[in-house]
Amino acid sequence: xxxxxxxxxxxxxxxxxxxxxxxxxxxxxxxxxxxxxxxxxxxxxxxxxxxxxxxxxxxxxxxxxxxxxxxxxxxxxxxxxxxxxxxxxxxxxxxxxxxxxxxxxxxxxxxxxxxxxxxxxxxxxxxxxxxxxxxxxxxxxxxxxxxxxxxxxxxxxxxxxxxxxxxxxxxxxxxxxxxxxxxxxxxxxxxxxxxxxxxxxxxxxxxxxxxxxxxxxxxxxxxxxxxxxxxxxxxxxxxxxxxxxxxxxxxxxxxxxxxxxxxxxxxxxxxxxxxxxxxxxxxxxxxxxxxxxxxxxxxxxxxxxxxxxxxxxxxxxxxxxxxxxxxxxxxxxxxxxxxxxxxxxxxxxxxxxxxxxxxxxxxxxxx
Numbered sequence: 001x002x003x004x005x006x007x008x009x010x011x012x013x014x015x016x017x018x019x020x021x022x023x024x025x026x027x028x029x030x031x032x033x034x035x036x037x038x039x040x041x042x043x044x045x046x047x048x049x050x051x052x053x054x055x056x057x058x059x060x061x062x063x064x065x066x067x068x069x070x071x072x073x074x075x076x077x078x079x080x081x082x083x084x085x086x087x088x089x090x091x092x093x094x095x096x097x098x099x100x101x102x103x104x105x106x107x108x109x110x111x112x113x114x115x116x117x118x119x120x121x122x123x124x125x126x127x128x129x130x131x132x133x134x135x136x137x138x139x140x141x142x143x144x145x146x147x148x149x150x151x152x153x154x155x156x157x158x159x160x161x162x163x164x165x166x167x168x169x170x171x172x173x174x175x176x177x178x179x180x181x182x183x184x185x186x187x188x189x190x191x192x193x194x195x196x197x198x199x200x201x202x203x204x205x206x207x208x209x210x211x212x213x214x215x216x217x218x219x220x221x222x223x224x225x226x227x228x229x230x231x232x233x234x235x236x237x238x239x240x241x242x243x244x245x246x247x248x249x250x251x252x253x254x255x256x257x258x259x260x261x262x263x264x265x266x267x268x269x270x271x272x273x274x275x276x277x278x279x280x281x282x283x284x285x286x287x288x289x290x291x292x293x294x295x296x297x298x299x300x301x302x303x304x305x306x307x308x309x310x311x312x313x314x315x316x317x318x319x320x321x322x323x324x325x326x327x328x329x330x331x332x333x334x335x336x337x338x339x340x341x342x343x344x345x346x347x348x349x350x351x352x353x354x355x356x357x358x359x360x361x362x363x364x365x366x367x
Contacts, residue, residue, distance in 0.1 A: 003359050005119065010358060011088065011351050014111040018084050018103035024076040024143075027051055027136045034075065034110075034134055041118050043132070050147050055132040056154075057117060063367045066128025070158025070332065071116075071361060072321060073109030074138030074145075077101060078343050092351040104349040105342035109161030110134065111354055112337070116361030126367040131155045135321050138162075141177065141284035145321035150328050157296050159364060160322050163336035167356055168309035170300055171316040171334035174323055175220055175248040176287035178255045182266055186275045188232070188239035198237030199275050202230040205241040208269040212262055220317065221249040223258050248317070250287045285323035289315070296331050303363050307356065335360070 022030040034053060038045050043055040053075075059066060078101060085097040096102045113132060120127055131154060137144035163171050184205050189198025209225060216222050223245070230241035247258035263279045270277045290297070292313050301311035316334060325332040338353030 003119075003362055005115070005355055005358055007351065007355060010111065010115055010354055013115060014094070014107060014351075014354055015086050015088075017107040017110055018086050021082045021084070022076050023079055023081050024137045024139045027075050030075050031136075034114075037114060038117075038132070041121050043117075048148065048152065050144055051136040052144050052148060053132070053134040054153065055134070057121070057127070057130040059129045060124070060126045060367065063126055063128045066367055067157070068129045068131050068155040069365065070131045070133060070153060070155035070330070071113045071365070072133040072135065072158060072160045072325075072332070073113055073162055074106045074135045074321060075110060076136055076139050076144075077103045077105065077107070078139045080345070088351070093348055094351060095348045096345060098345055101343065101345060102347040102349065104337070104339040104347055105164070106138070106162045108337045108339055108349055108354050108357065112161055112357035112361050115358040116365055119358070119362055120365050125362070125365070127365050128367055129154070130365055131158070133321070138321055141179065142319050142321055142324055145324040146285065148324065148328065153325075153328070153330070155330065157331040159300070160320055160332060160334045161337055161357055161361070162320055163316065163334045164339060164342055165336045167336055167338045167353060167360075168304050168311050169336035170297060170304075170311055170313045171320075171322070171336070172292060172297060172313050173250065173289035173315035174287060174319060174334075175250050175317055176252060176255060176323065177246050177248045177284045177319055178259055178281055179244070179246045179284050180259060180262060180279065180281040182243040182277060182279050184241040184266070184270065184275050184277045186237070186239045186241075186273070189237040191235045191237055195237050198239070199273055200237050201241040201275055202238035204269050204273045204275045205230065205243055207272075208266045209243070211265050211269075217258070220315070221251075221254050221258075222317075223247045223262075246284070250289070250315070252283075252286065255283070285319045286327055288323055288326040290326070290331060290333070294331065296333060300333060300335070300364070303360060307360055307363070
């Protein structure tokens with residue numbers, strides 16, 4: 001893989017992207033800049049109603065019959081992701097100043113894909129039709145790609161540059177997830193004068209939660225309660241409580257079993273205290289698994305080997321846009337980009353990772 005890329009240009013690009021605030025639902029500014037870049041590179045660009053960006057670069061002369069290839073990254077970030085100040089160390093390591101995330105998730109993928117596309121165009125490298133998907137709201141349980149309509153994308157296969165861990169990891173499967181929200185309505189009363197007249201929504205919720213097995217139930221089956229709100233004042237019996245959580249598994253049936261059990265437990269505890277409750281739930285994204293010996297995986301593995309990386313095909317215990325794209329009938333792999341500790345203020349990557357992923361993208365784009 002004897003490609004000569006401009007390291008300073010790639011670093012400058014990455015730094016500029018992470019400095020643009022783009023928390024989920026607030027991607028307008030970065031979207032405008034991305035669209036300008038893609039149009040300048042010769043792409044036709046459009047966005048759907050929620051803001052997902054699709055860009056298409058026509059095949060070079062003589063390569064029109066090569067099937068479309070998809071390259072994807074998401075452009076939103078988690079919080080705290082405002083006012084990011086990246087710090088580049090002498091060894092090429094890149095971190096934030098410790099107050100925010102870095103935003104390498106997924107702006108390392110964004111940088112690699114755009115740099116690769118521009119390199120292919122500038123150096124007139126033969127290629128088939130290239131399709132880019134730069135999604136929004138991925139960090140909200142893949143909300144953006146979940147709304148993509150079948151047929152909007154022309155590609156039948158492709159790659160998402162968004163996996164944590166060492167370069168060489170090929171994620172061919174992932175868990176699915178369902179989210180749930182529970183609202184308990186009790187009865188307020190003075191906590192000192194007449195607590196017996198109240199119905200304690202907090203205690204009702206706590207009793208229910210104590211009965212639920214949280215954490216890892218099996219290798220690919222987890223349940224979590226992430227938000228618990230209750231009470232209005234220290235001297236009032238809590239009249240309400242709200243609980244939000246999720247269940248994940250590679251088997252939809254296991255997800256549904258967990259959701260049903262949680263609803264049953266809350267119903268029983270509410271009956272004991274006289275509280276009322278509402279229970280809402282929905283599948284956020286479905287699990288998927290591609291054949292580990294598919295032609296796409298063999299091809300991707302060969303590109304990685306030629307680049308000096310050891311391919312490792314495995315699943316991922318998180319949701320990505322691949323969950324939704326594979327459900328649309330596409331064959332999409334998630335490639336790890338080398339970043340570490342994403343979703344934390346300790347998030348980091350190295351410029352060498354972004355250069356390597358840029359080179360991989362170029363090789364994958366070639367005819």
